[in-house]
Amino acid sequence: MTDNLKRTVFFVSDGTGITAETLGRSLLAQFESMTFEEVTVPFVDTLEKAAHLVREINKVAEIEGSRPIIIDTIVDKSIRSEIAQANGYMMDVFETFVDRLQDELCSKPVNAVGKSHSIINNATYNVRIDAVHFALDNDDGAKTRYYDKADLILVGVSRSGKTPTSLYMALQFGIFVANYPLTEDDFDDLRLPASLREHKRKIFGLTIDPQRLSAIRNERRANSTYASLNQCQMETRAVEAMFNREGVPYIQTTHLSIEEISTRIMAQVGIKRRAV
């Protein structure tokens, strides 16, 4: 029997699959009443692999009684044609857009596989790697002497999202992000710690709903004072008071993904991507 509210989706690529996945998820997120079973199939770069995939798609179509959606970013036309044989509904991203771009740009596409997530040049690669190591080396607030090299210094209480955000910005955009955890010792006078003051224009605060913070901390250290709602309320109230008093811009991370926290901060502060 067909369940009209469930559909399998294949994200297919001759490269990493990241573009097909990213675009596909954006599109599917618009159909909230449906449930999608996602299958990412990267590195489909031969006719043989394409034929294998066609059999897989057909099997799913038969079992589920509805044809899968196929979102593909394959460059090679013969591989695309092979996949088009499958019993699926194919949304061909490159066919849709590359021809249009070709006309507009008056330029011929190279038709080369897996271009987008390859190393384009070593400089771009290096800046991302350097940014990751910078984030790791400046993660715990233990040393602040490299803060003059930072593009941004994230401050907030433990588990407010500083470390994942700094690593995401490093990996994705090559931005140098230090982070400084604020602890009870810092709350006495509700002023920024002395070591941060000279870098004030680089500082951005993260805060989080105390209930959510408590839940996150309980995963790490169940039933500890550290994770108690009381403690979390005290800490978040104190940092927000500090941010307000010091005029430090800050963001509520409670309902945001790492991607949203990162891009919102970048938009607000006006930091440009270093690695693209």
Next chain:
Amino acid sequence: MTDNLKRTVFFVSDGTGITAETLGRSLLAQFESMTFEEVTVPFVDTLEKAAHLVREINKVAEIEGSRPIIIDTIVDKSIRSEIAQANGYMMDVFETFVDRLQDELCSKPVNAVGKSHSIINNATYNVRIDAVHFALDNDDGAKTRYYDKADLILVGVSRSGKTPTSLYMALQFGIFVANYPLTEDDFDDLRLPASLREHKRKIFGLTIDPQRLSAIRNERRANSTYASLNQCQMETRAVEAMFNREGVPYIQTTHLSIEEISTRIMAQVGIKRRAV
């Protein structure tokens, strides 16, 4: 004067801009003879912001003498129409695909903004954060007692790409990746260190061209023995011999991006994404 080989591209979104950027770069990478000046404009979620953007695009068009490319993933039709007023060539991703999907799925889109990179549920968010902390806590090989919780253990010489790869897999896919740096001490008998042997089926090796490794290490510690070509040749030869002898699968990271290293390993080992 118009330079036909250069064009400005605006990636425009009502959310983070990641989808427009990812798709846009994939498409533009097909036009190798061109140079693109990229501008990402996230969070365009009001008519006022759209009108401001239109003025920006028009200014660029006037200065450069060629209309910019606009790749947008905006959901709201009135905001899209506003941007369509600009003197640019607009490739409207949602208009192109969402209508087609609506017909195929017999389902109505929600037309809600910034869906794709929002937190969909806390469980998915938590697994990514937990994976990041797992990667950080198991980054240097100092402790191996949590390796039973790892999905994957990356091994390789210093600066072969282990740390960025493990963090990327954690952030992007919620995969638990430990990493273990192999040093000279480990090369005596060309066998895996004892603490790794019981986890052998989770182990994946990274290796790298010695020239490239030497260049990377020189950025960190210029003119050191550590960075010398001799040392890098010795170490890479030794790890590759170890991998071959022990039957550890491995990958050459030299010409690969972090995304490629990660997705190739996942495809080869058959690890599924935990967080989507």
